[in-house]
Structures are given as C-alpha cells and as structure tokens.
Amino acid sequence: MSIQKLDTATESLLVHETGSLVRSPRPRRWLATLNRYKWFYLMLLPGVAYFAIFRYAPMGGAIIAFKNYVPFLGIFGSQWAGWQQFEQLFGGPDFARILSNTLILAALNLFICFPLTIVVALLLNELRLTVLKRSVQTLIYIPHFLAWTIVAALTYLLFAQGSGVLFNFFNGVFGTHVDFLTSPGWFRPLIILQSIWKSTGWGTIIYLAALAGVDPNQYEAAVIDGAGRWSRMWHVTLPAIRGTIVVMLILSMGSILNTGFEQIYLMTNSLNRGVADVFDTYVYFVGISQGSYSYATAVGLFKAIVGVILIGGANWIAKRLGQDGIF
Amino acid sequence: MTTATRALTTVSTSRRRRRVKAERYRYNTRAGKVFDVFNVALLTAIGLIALFPFVFVLVRSFAPEAELESSSFFLWPKAFTFEAYNSIFSTPAFPRALITTILVTAFGTVIQLFLTVLMAYPLSKRGLPGRNIIMSGVVFAMVFSGGMIPTFLIVKDLGLLNNYLALILPLAIDPFSLIIIKNFFQNLPSELEEAARVDGASDFGVFWRVALPLSKPVLATFALFYAVAIWNDYMSPLLYLNDSSMWTLQMFLKQVTSASNLQSAQQDQPGYVAPSEGVKYAVVVVATIPVLIFYPFLQKHFAKGMLIGAVKG
Numbered sequence: 001m002s003i004q005k006l007d008t009a010t011e012s013l014l015v016h017e018t019g020s021l022v023r024s025p026r027p028r029r030w031l032a033t034l035n036r037y038k039w040f041y042l043m044l045l046p047g048v049a050y051f052a053i054f055r056y057a058p059m060g061g062a063i064i065a066f067k068n069y070v071p072f073l074g075i076f077g078s079q080w081a082g083w084q085q086f087e088q089l090f091g092g093p094d095f096a097r098i099l100s101n102t103l104i105l106a107a108l109n110l111f112i113c114f115p116l117t118i119v120v121a122l123l124l125n126e127l128r129l130t131v132l133k134r135s136v137q138t139l140i141y142i143p144h145f146l147a148w149t150i151v152a153a154l155t156y157l158l159f160a161q162g163s164g165v166l167f168n169f170f171n172g173v174f175g176t177h178v179d180f181l182t183s184p185g186w187f188r189p190l191i192i193l194q195s196i197w198k199s200t201g202w203g204t205i206i207y208l209a210a211l212a213g214v215d216p217n218q219y220e221a222a223v224i225d226g227a228g229r230w231s232r233m234w235h236v237t238l239p240a241i242r243g244t245i246v247v248m249l250i251l252s253m254g255s256i257l258n259t260g261f262e263q264i265y266l267m268t269n270s271l272n273r274g275v276a277d278v279f280d281t282y283v284y285f286v287g288i289s290q291g292s293y294s295y296a297t298a299v300g301l302f303k304a305i306v307g308v309i310l311i312g313g314a315n316w317i318a319k320r321l322g323q324d325g326i327f
Numbered sequence: 328m329t330t331a332t333r334a335l336t337t338v339s340t341s342r343r344r345r346r347v348k349a350e351r352y353r354y355n356t357r358a359g360k361v362f363d364v365f366n367v368a369l370l371t372a373i374g375l376i377a378l379f380p381f382v383f384v385l386v387r388s389f390a391p392e393a394e395l396e397s398s399s400f401f402l403w404p405k406a407f408t409f410e411a412y413n414s415i416f417s418t419p420a421f422p423r424a425l426i427t428t429i430l431v432t433a434f435g436t437v438i439q440l441f442l443t444v445l446m447a448y449p450l451s452k453r454g455l456p457g458r459n460i461i462m463s464g465v466v467f468a469m470v471f472s473g474g475m476i477p478t479f480l481i482v483k484d485l486g487l488l489n490n491y492l493a494l495i496l497p498l499a500i501d502p503f504s505l506i507i508i509k510n511f512f513q514n515l516p517s518e519l520e521e522a523a524r525v526d527g528a529s530d531f532g533v534f535w536r537v538a539l540p541l542s543k544p545v546l547a548t549f550a551l552f553y554a555v556a557i558w559n560d561y562m563s564p565l566l567y568l569n570d571s572s573m574w575t576l577q578m579f580l581k582q583v584t585s586a587s588n589l590q591s592a593q594q595d596q597p598g599y600v601a602p603s604e605g606v607k608y609a610v611v612v613v614a615t616i617p618v619l620i621f622y623p624f625l626q627k628h629f630a631k632g633m634l635i636g637a638v639k640g
Contacts, residue, residue: 033456037449037455037456037530039449039529039530039531039534040448040449040452040455040530041449042531043445043446043448043449043531043534044445044446044449044450044461046442046445046446047442047443047445047446047500047505048446048461050442050446050496050499050500051464051465051468051500053481053485054478054481054496054497054498054499055468055472055473056464056468056473057473057477057481058472058473058474058477058478058480058481059471059472059473059477060473060477061473061477061478061480061481062473062474062477064476064477064480069480074484075480120370120373123366123369123370124370126362126363126366127366127367127370128363129367132367132370132371133370135374136370136371136373136374138626139374139375139377139378140373140374140377141626142377142381142619142622143377145555145559145618145622145625146559146615146618147558147559147560147561147577147580147614147618148559148561149559149561149577149580149581149614150580150611150614150615152581152584152585153580153581153584153585153607153610153611154380154384154611156584156585156607157383157384157387157584157607157608157611158380158383163395163396163604165383197376197377197380201377228358229358229359229362261475261562262561262562265562265565266561266581266585280475283474283475283476284475287475287476287479288475288476288479288566293476293480296475296476297474297476297477300473300474300475300476300477301473301474303474304471304472304473304474305471307470307471308470308471311470312470
C-alpha cells in the first residue's frame, strides 16, 4: 500500500517537473491514475478493443433493422426505413410459424429433456457400484464435447433412406416407409433425440454436485423414522436439489428462444422447413442466403430484445425465490 | 500413537460402523434390491446407448463397401478393410481440410486464451478505476448481442471474409471463461503479489512471473475448452468462408455425410461423384478421434470448471 502511495507521489512529482498539465489539479490526478495503472490499462486494451469491435459494434450495426441496407452504401449511408422491417415481420406469414416452431421445440425440451436429466442424475445417485457409476458418467458426458456436425452425421447415417440401420429397422418392424430425415412429422422427434443424446449426461453434473452435498445423517434420521426408499428420495433427496432445479428451470425459461443454430440448421432441408425454421436459422436463410440484411437484422433484434427481457425476468424471479441469480 | 490420534481413530471407526449400519437399513429390503438390479441394468443401458453410435461408426468405417450397401445390421463386419481411409486420404480435399482445422485450432486457441487471460488479470484487481464499467459491459454482452447479420457485416467490412482469422477473432473472448479466470486470479493469495512487489516487480511483472505460473492448470483447462470449441465450430466457417478450398473439417463432414441423402446444389454439377458409404463413416471417425483423445484431460477438469462458473464478482 505504502509503495503504491510512494509511486503516486513520485509520479505526481514527475508530472510537476516535466511541467505538463500543472495548470489544474484535476487532469493531473487523472493522468496520475492512468500512470499508476498503466500496465493494467495496457493489458485491458486488446480485450476492450475485442468487445468494442466484435460485440458492441454489431449492436450498433443493428440499426440497419430500421434502414434499407444496401451493401454499396454501407451501414451509415443506407436510407432510413422506420419500422418497415418490423411491420413486414409481424404482418408477414412467417412470424407465427417461426414463433410456434421455436416455442414447440422449447416446450418439448422443457417437458422431456429437462426432467429426464434430473431422473438420470437421481438414478446415478442411487447407484452404489462406484466403478459402474464412474464408467456410466464417463460415457454419457462424451457426446457433449462432440460437434453438432458429428451428431447430425450420426443421425444421417442411422436414419438415411435405404442405407440407414434404424431406417430399415423401424420401417421393417412397422411395415411403413417413413423417410425420417425429410418427413416434417419426424423433425421434432429427431431433434429431441439428438438433444437427449448430446446433453442429458452433461446436464446431470450440476445435480450430482448438489446431491453430493447431502448430509448422510438426514438419510439415517429418515430411516429411523421408518422412511422407505421412495419416501427418502421424496423427502430428503429431492428437497436437497430443489434449489438447483428451480435455478435451472428459470435459466431455461430465460433462454427459451435460443434453440441453437447449428443443430437445427444441420437438420433442416427443403422438405421439412415448414416445421424446422426457428428464429436463428430463419435469420440465416433470409439474411445470408437471400441477402435481405435489414429484414434479417430486424428478426434477430426482436429475438435478442425478447431474450434480454426473459433472462432479466428469470434472474429477478430467481432472486425473489431466494436463489442466487446469474448476476 | 498419541491420545489425540487414538481418540480420532475411535471416532472415525464408530462413525463408519454407524454408516454401514445405516446403509444396510437403506438398501436391504426386497424392494430395494429389486430397484438396485433394475437401476444397474438401466444405467448400463444408458451408457451403452451413449457409446453405441461410436462403435457403430468405427466398425462400419472398416467394413467393405459391399457389406455396407447390403443394408443389414451388423456389429462385426465379415472382412476388415482400410479402403475408406485410403480413399479419403488420397483425395486432396480431405487432408487439406484436416490440416487447416488443426492449424486454425492450434493458433486460435493460443490467440483466444492470450486475449482472455490478458483481459481477465487487470479485471481481477478490485481497486482498478473503470473496472466495474468494463465488467458491466462484459456481462451485458453475455445476454445481448447485435445478432448474426450485423456481426457478419462487421467481419465483412473488416475484410475478414475468406480469412481464417474470421474463425478466431469474432469469438476470441468467451465472457463466461473470462469471468471464471478473473475470479481465479482474484482468489490468488495477495501475499505472493506483495512479496514480488517488494522485490521490485511491476504490475506486469507480477502477472507474468507470479499469477501466470500459478494458474497453469486453470489455463490448461480453458485452452482445452477453447480448442474443442474451435474444432467443433460449424457456424463461423459456414458464414465466413465461401471458398470451398478453404473449408474446415466440419464443413467437409457436413457435405460428405449429407450427400446423396438429400438433394444439394453440388450434386447437380457435372463431374460430381457421390461419396461411397464407407467414406462417410471414415470421415466421422477422423473428426471424432481428436476430441476423444483429449476427453480424459477435459474430464479431469470440467466438473470443477463448471461448478466454479458462478458468475459473481
């Protein structure tokens, strides 16, 4: 501390001696602070530049949602268009379809993947064979680290018409001729299957950590009170992870519009686009593929703003319930 | 043995005995045993389901083409062949995509980790004026973004289209990782820093000689996370690389595996040859193996990394 003070003293002395900015004390103090922390500010510079260029400049660039962007004129040169893009979005035929596709996938995720993760975590917790428990954990965490391209490739290879093993199996057993990869009715089940395979195992980590913290004395006490296995799970185990479940639930509500671009994009084709288009992929198709930059930006901006409101709301609810929020 | 240790041992044995007794109470009912058997079977099945696609693809990548086209299910081919691997490595496109991806991943990880750590360290200093503003900026960038199109336009205006830097720079600093690394620096004992200061080290000297060596395990963990993210990235090359000779492995993988199932623009072009079945399996295997090799190292750290991920500061 004293060294720091000494530093500052020497620095202000130096400033005095060189005679720069001796006129008013305020900018001098400002300069002294800058000098005192010069290394830190220097180290911050690349990172701040990164956030300015790749995170905040695009936020500014999102004003083209209110313009008619023409590549030749650039972001600033293009003509203002007011709410035209948003009117096109809300008045157009696509909006209801995209919103419902997104919400249906989110709901399926919430009602299938979310509870499944908790169930698997509870089952793992009941497993006493440590070797088996470790091996199962090792296996079910792996898919999390694989690219969506690999997940999609596996899906293609398993379900492809003609050569796919599961294609032949199901159609053989049920005597049908369903082409899973292009049939709109099978799009959502395939997506949910992929999500289950890829993220259920990984999702158990956070619950298992909470379960590891349960005091064994509580189980003993429950046994003495005559609790069976089921009631121990209901009265001891579940309450122990209730907080975690609430936080995870709230977080998933907050990110309800984030269906993930890569997974959906890789499973989309011209035959299932009616049910496959969600906000993220729709932005890509109309923006990058068709070049309607302003309209696509408006769609993205709508999604981002609703997303901020949802996350902020979720965080607020978490705090009201006495949980730690995310910020 | 001192009295104290003896007392401790007695306590721990009696506690262990009590726990064993409780365990017996917990599980040794008939319903409990039935449940245990069922649970073991179910979780083994779940583990095998997670494993199945890997085994399936690995086995098939070594099977002869004729057997693959017979469309029957098998877990062990009648003959083994390296035909598929020979064929992917004999075309120029696949080795090029593989080498490109390895290089982009290696350089990208170094650049991204360097930028992240360099920013995280000053932010761990509580007294730094302006720190809170920057932190709020980082957190805000976590929940709000300009979106795909404005980011694309910025990258385009910077002249980074068809440039490998476009796969590295736009995602250079992951706010989540930044905050976790920042929290780690914040928890380093301050005595070490003071000692270095007495020896005359500057702020940068403390960072370089004290903080960095102490955080090697954490940095190794995040290097792995960044590497996996770059290796797996499909969206960035899709957006920023138009030139198919620049494609990364994931782009190549997508093109090969979705071919001939679905109509794509390429298939209508003259001279297009549909990839054989075996090639698809071989490409998936090659793209998966690096992640599987690094997986044990990842597994050692990720649970910890995920749990200290509480975004408080």
